[in-house]
Amino acid sequence: MTQPTLNSPSVAAGIPTLAIVGRPNVGKSTLFNRLVGSRRAIVGDEPGITRDRLYGEAEWRGRRLRIVDTGGILPEDKDFIPAEIFRQAKVALKEADAVVMVVDGRTEMAAPDIDLALQLIRTGKPLFLAVNKVDTEKQKARLGTIVRSKLGPPGEYAIAPPGSADLVVTFRNLHNWIGGGFSSEALAACYKALKPGGILGIEDHRGRNDQPQDPKAESGYLRQDYAIALVKQAGFEFVAASEINANIKDTKDWPEGVWTLPPTLALGEKDRARYQAIGEADNFVLKFRKPAR
Numbered sequence: 114m115t116q117p118t119l120n121s122p123s124v125a126a127g128i129p130t131l132a133i134v135g136r137p138n139v140g141k142s143t144l145f146n147r148l149v150g151s152r153r154a155i156v157g158d159e160p161g162i163t164r165d166r167l168y169g170e171a172e173w174r175g176r177r178l179r180i181v182d183t184g185g186i187l188p189e190d191k192d193f194i195p196a197e198i199f200r201q202a203k204v205a206l207k208e209a210d211a212v213v214m215v216v217d218g219r220t221e222m223a224a225p226d227i228d229l230a231l232q233l234i235r236t237g238k239p240l241f242l243a244v245n246k247v248d249t250e251k252q253k254a255r256l257g258t259i260v261r262s263k264l265g266p267p268g269e270y271a272i273a274p275p276g277s278a279d280l281v282v283t284f285r286n287l288h289n290w291i292g293g294g295f296s297s298e299a300l301a302a303c304y305k306a307l308k309p310g311g312i313l314g315i316e317d318h319r320g321r322n323d324q325p326q327d328p329k330a331e332s333g334y335l336r337q338d339y340a341i342a343l344v345k346q347a348g349f350e351f352v353a354a355s356e357i358n359a360n361i362k363d364t365k366d367w368p369e370g371v372w373t374l375p376p377t378l379a380l381g382e383k384d385r386a387r388y389q390a391i392g393e394a395d396n397f398v399l400k401f402r403k404p405a406r
């Protein structure tokens with residue numbers, strides 16, 4: 114049984130909250146109505162129909178959930194989506210325990226989808242992708258088959274059939290692979306999965322280049338030159354580096370390593386405002402290529 118609640122965050126305190134986000138007009142409110150079991154959210158054909166956050170309650174496999182519908186987020190075009198809608202979606206994200214990103218399965222994935230996905234990944238919250246507007250068998254066939262694979266010890270390194278992938282991207286994982294002692298296996302798995310000429314993208318916390326690299330990367334930071342050398346050792350060519358996720362305010366000498374900074378804020382309330390003002394770590398974004406032959 115589902116029961117709508119008042120449009121207030123305090124009503125359902127203690128119940129896990131699921132936020133529905135995505136670009137305008139992808140069907141967020143339609144999903145909300147389906148989950149909440151009512152027509153409370155207005156659904157419409159023009160983008161920007163939902164302007165406020167809307168709360169409802171649902172039950173899923175015997176557990177109660179609070180669901181939040183939000184207005185569409187379009188990261189690169191703040192003029193098109195009024196600032197208030199963007200702000201409302203951010204509030205919803207902040208209070209969410211998990212996030213569903215809805216996309217329109219009939220349109221190509223575009224840069225704004227990737228930007229939004231990156232922003233959502235950075236929240237560190239469990240993230241689910243919902244591909245909507247797949248109405249016919251023909252459209253279903255276009256999506257292909259989705260196969261989940263595992264990466265990591267013991268022995269699970271076949272992430273995709275050999276030579277099948279055009280692109281492999283990995284965000285803030287390389288330091289974990291190094292810490293876990295399986296970075297060469299993981300990089301070899303990326304190499305193997307890629308087609309000749311395929312691209313590997315790596316983002317991670319950039320360490321100071323005036324200090325030696327800890328071979329376990331326990332602070333979570335990796336020197337950019339160290340990362341490049343490691344990936345080259347796996348057979349890749351270095352193509353380019355981007356400063357898109359750089360942060361000059363990050364001095365990289367924090368008591369709990371990179372996790373001192375948001376989004377983890379490992380010290381809790383201690384100096385929280387200071388760390389929030391610094392923001393997330395200085396991150397490198399590196400592009401590599403598997404040699405064409």
Ligand SMILES: Nc1nc2c(ncn2[C@@H]2O[C@H](COP(=O)(O)OP(=O)(O)OP(=O)(O)O)[C@@H](O)[C@H]2O)c(=O)[nH]1
Nearest residue numbers: 137138139140141142143156157161162163185246
């Ligand atoms: N064909 C098709 N249309 C759908 C589907 N789901 C939703 N729609 C339509 O898509 C349009 C947008 O749906 P909404 O639920 O209002 O989308 P939204 O993401 O909440 O949009 P905003 O609030 O404007 O950001 C409406 O006309 C819906 O009827 C679907 O699975 N298939």
Ligand SMILES: [Mg+2]
Nearest residue numbers: 141142162163
């Ligand atoms: Mg809506």
